[in-house]
Amino acid sequence: MFTFLMMLLLFVPIGITVDLAEKVGKMLENDVPFGEIAFYYLDFTVYFANLLFPLFLFLSVIWFTSKLANNTEIVAFLSSGVSFSRFLRPYMIGASIVAGFALFLGMYLAPIASQGFNEFKFKYLKKNKSVQQTKDVYQQINDHDYIYVSNFIPKTKSGLNFTYEHFEGNELKYKIFADRISYVEKDSAYKLTTYLKRSFDNGIETVEKETQKTVQFPFELEDLTPVEYAAETKSYGELLDFIAAEKRRGSPNIGRYEVVKLKKWSLPVSIFILTIIAVAVSSIKRRGGMGVNLAFGIAIAMIYVFFDKVFGVMAEQSNFPAIVAVWFPNVIFGILAIYLLQNAKR
Template identity: 20%
Template sequence: MGKIVHRYVFREIVVPFLFGLSVFTFILLIARLLKLIELVVTRGVPVLNILQLLSYIMPAFLEVTVPMAMLLAILVAFGRLSADSEMVALRSSGLSLYQLIAPVAMVALLATAATAALSVWARPWGNRALKTALFDLARTRASAGIKPQVFNDDFPGLVIYAEIIEATNDRLHHVLISDERDNTQHNTIFAREGAMVSNPATQAVTLRLRDGFIHTTDGRAGAEYQTHFEFYDVNLDLRQMLEGARQRERDPKELTLGQLGRAIAAKRTAGLPVLPELVEYHRKFSIPFACVVFALVAVPLGVQPVRAARSRGFTLSLVMIFAYYVLLSIGQALAEQGLLPAVVGLWLPNAIFGAVGLYLFERTARERTLVQLERMQSALAALRDRLLGRLGAEAAP
């Protein structure tokens, strides 16, 4: 009978898990999706490139939404079992809460393993691939964005004009550039020819001009002068071309676990600060472990008797997710500033939720009433009714 019950509970968890994963991931992606869609509309970036960028940022979102979905799934599953009196029937048949924990433990371990894989391998890969893809896309758009016999103003502070552009090698002829990037002076640049030069290592794109002169108007000195050159480089700022799509990541977020360990060892040997690397190192373990502590808290909360199991489960999951990630954000910020050791800042939320989960689980397993939880639920219900009543009164004519 135990195996049948375990399979039944497992199926009850899987469906809301998939639903929660889809909903939470979509919610977190909305802002980024709008910015990516803007690139298609305003910058003419191909849809396939947008889908590629989306695949690179997905691991960072899934790393967060997998624990969130697991918490929601357990709360909803056990809430439904309790609301339909199935939990009472299972306990009457001799099954304790400890015996029902097996399918929950399986889900928690699977979610932990998936989140760990996302954190240790997938997210660093995605960050590196995103950085490279954005540079390649910006470089391509920089070349394609300059049209012959058109004044191009895609780059901040620059207006670029070229009489002829060779399509085969992006070489420009008879180039005119108005450079107003320096507020104290204005440069007008004339060149016989120019070419796009990219540097993937520094992720910079330069317009290298040849055989020309610069007419400078110095606003402070009130003087004008000309400078002749054989070669002159104009660095192009690509940020505006992909504004909003690029979220620059610190280098530690692009490193795998092994690379982080080597970076920490090398910096310590050189006497350099290692706070960013230590914070990222502990983050790769603390977030996956959140699946375990979420399961520990969700089971006793889910089995509490309530009628609206699904709505209560969703509300509780949002409250717990908010509390956990607020604690995590505070701990991470304090650790990055050196006010807390990284291990404390990143693991404190797990320690707090784990302690609360053990306490709730032990009392629920012994079928003791959670007085504090009932009081909290009553207070939340009263607050909800008051807010709904106020909204209804304001809406009434």
């Protein structure tokens, strides 16, 4: 555990230094207050520490166990009649502590840090980049109402080619069209340009037209254009409610939200898997010493991150099942962990 904590204390300041060196120019250009920078790096630390916990523990276990192997302490330990499973027990206890903390962090603290981290980034560092879905926005607002906007501009709070549909059961009761929709903040309403409403009652259609009309709708501006990192900023209970609501609305971002939810559970499990791999790889004394074990460990870590990122992106941007994308790296490396552990026992 001490090695793991030292690894955190060493790598977190390095990460902050690298990030600050990259972004200090934009911070000075935008006159960012020092207090906001300090809170940003506090959020930065929690946000990335949560994501990198498994890799930090993996490298620290390799480092610590390689030192034991080089000093022939592991051979002496096992020669005294102690089983490899007993030798592995302290590592698993340490992994349980780290996994429990990572689970708590991912469920409750990391969402708070993610909110501050992303808000700062898009407020000061990516001013001209939208974090909202702005093209072909289609949402089911509730059990009866659907909306569509072909193009939405968050800066002006306006959109083009707006459609609103209201159903009762399977029957369309009325449909509203507008060339342009604009949010009127003082009235919490929407101004529609080239307004057209078609109503249907017992097979009879009535048409209402106006050049401009202000209408109250049963949805908020945030419902119309959810931010892309919305799921990351919610605690686990809030996230479940959010995903359920987005499914009812027919949101196209369900894959992304499901990935965020499932990773809260898969990340603590990966801590156990990577710990077993690290012990199995580094418990054998090799001619190249600690350097060979570290090189092998870093290669495994890079492959794990590659699998995790590739499958995560596939789930976010396609119909690829999120549960497969999130758990596939753990399954593959879990099999590898069992294989390496059996070899190490021999």
